[in-house]
Amino acid sequence: MNLTFRQLKVFEAVSRHLNYTNAAKELHLSQPAVSMQIKQLEEQVSIPLIEKMGKKLYLTEVGLEMQDYARSTMQQLLDLEETIAQMKSMKRGHLKLAVASTANHFVIRLLARFAKVYPKISISLDVTNRSSLLELLKKNECDLVIMGRPPEGYNLQSAPFLENPLVVVSNPHHYLADKEHVSLEELEKEDFVVREQGSGTRSAAKRFFTEHNLTFKTKMDMSNNRAIKHAAEEGLGLAIVSVHTLEIELKAKTLKILNVEGFPIFRNWYVVQREGKRLSPIAKVFNDYIIQEADNMMLNFDIPHF
């Protein structure tokens, strides 16, 4: 059976008017054109849909069924058009986002604002580590990723959109905590609690030490930023973390930023996508949004500025 939407449309008009001529007028067709469409439809289902008794037309039982079908199909088509139109205009849609766990905090703030502007957008946010993020990009399982500087050679397209100041923190009772200036020599003597191999923060810190010809004593590594901060709180060592993750700890005074020579290290947060990926309309808007709004928004953060 091979119906066409056209046949259904014509049939629906005829079934409504019960009059070929008027249906033809409505559809801006000639009367025979309507006759033929109906005839073809009847051939498809090989059973009469309309019967003519005297001058009047009646729908047969199957005709009534077909009328229901035609109407529901056409309604569905309208719904589809509506949905697509909304998606195009970004009134609706779905945004699949993944962020580095260290970026979680401020990305949520960004999202909260964004969601207010586009209330019908739904969002999935995957918070995970750097290597999983790269995996997600490779499998094309998300629209955009927010992370530190992405590695070369992955066919990625990225744009920095926010400064990411890395600072050294310690337990407030640490002996360096109250010093006005901490020199690099003093820093070198300390043990550090760091993220796992592959972490952007870790490699940035490592690079800093290497560039200044210092050894970097990593006493412990952990895969979770919260755990690192907790370790520092407990006095297991110093930690080098993004200021953006410190809001609560600074407020609660469980950690203190050390005023170390050469710190903060300014790195950037990047919004990353697969090279050549055609972003969905909503993803494109979000991409532009964060590049434009992020800095602006950070002014409202209750965290130290440098």
Added chain:
Amino acid sequence: MNLTFRQLKVFEAVSRHLNYTNAAKELHLSQPAVSMQIKQLEEQVSIPLIEKMGKKLYLTEVGLEMQDYARSTMQQLLDLEETIAQMKSMKRGHLKLAVASTANHFVIRLLARFAKVYPKISISLDVTNRSSLLELLKKNECDLVIMGRPPEGYNLQSAPFLENPLVVVSNPHHYLADKEHVSLEELEKEDFVVREQGSGTRSAAKRFFTEHNLTFKTKMDMSNNRAIKHAAEEGLGLAIVSVHTLEIELKAKTLKILNVEGFPIFRNWYVVQREGKRLSPIAKVFNDYIIQEADNMMLNFDIPHF
């Protein structure tokens, strides 16, 4: 927007395989044919549905929406086909019947049997008087009508399918009730309770009297067969009614059939339709069914035979 079922079908296959070549094989098409269908569909909605990244295909957000739509639309089409097939094979359908109120009783028996054979058929039964029946036929508001002999000049097609014996009944205590033979002369002296003008039973009785040169004393006329029988029970007069309506009264012995010369008058029940009406499959089957089965079935009736 003017999609085609073909586009949807091809798109669905592609969205399932995420591979044009395999989809083409499934559809017994060349690969470019598939490419073109997808391209046209994308042009219709003027937004990409599929994106190719490297060698892999992915559905865009709108593509996912379209996949849902395609599937549901195709499912609906299958449902429609199924429904139509069932209607054709009479596994399903609706039968609109109207019967003369005097035929009500035995028609219900017929229907009960018929419904057992075609359990998914639904039936409307309109029980009404003769003139309403003719009106229903004229307006094409029912498939078949069961009534006495239909009048000429209404463009009707009819077939007799069951004898309708008319008998004279009275209160059991009536002085004629116990006579072995009642002559026409004796009958002529009696008063009768009859149906309204236009009733088939009434005109049959009238004809009988006229043919035998007798006067027909109609003391009272009523529009309801039950009322007539009740009047006879109460001794208001004799009544001429179809045996088929007497089952209960005979069993309860509230009425008695008089053994009158020339009675019963044999008339027929007819199944009637508009001339030229193409019956629905189920109506056609019912029509044939009652013509074939009615006599047979009456053998099981617990009523007198002649």
Added chain:
DNA sequence: ATTATACATAAACAAAACCTTATGATAAAC
């Protein structure tokens, strides 16, 4: 009986849809 109205049918034509083969481009696998 005549006329008006409405659907059916036929013929002819135009447009479009659709498919195939051949070829090109790109990316992944070897």
Added chain:
DNA sequence: GTTTATCATAAGGTTTTGTTTATGTATAAT
């Protein structure tokens, strides 16, 4: 680098679809 797999594009031709005009037929109204 070469090969292989996969999709895109182009060209060509066939089929199908969709129209229109003209005409036929049946019904209902006058």
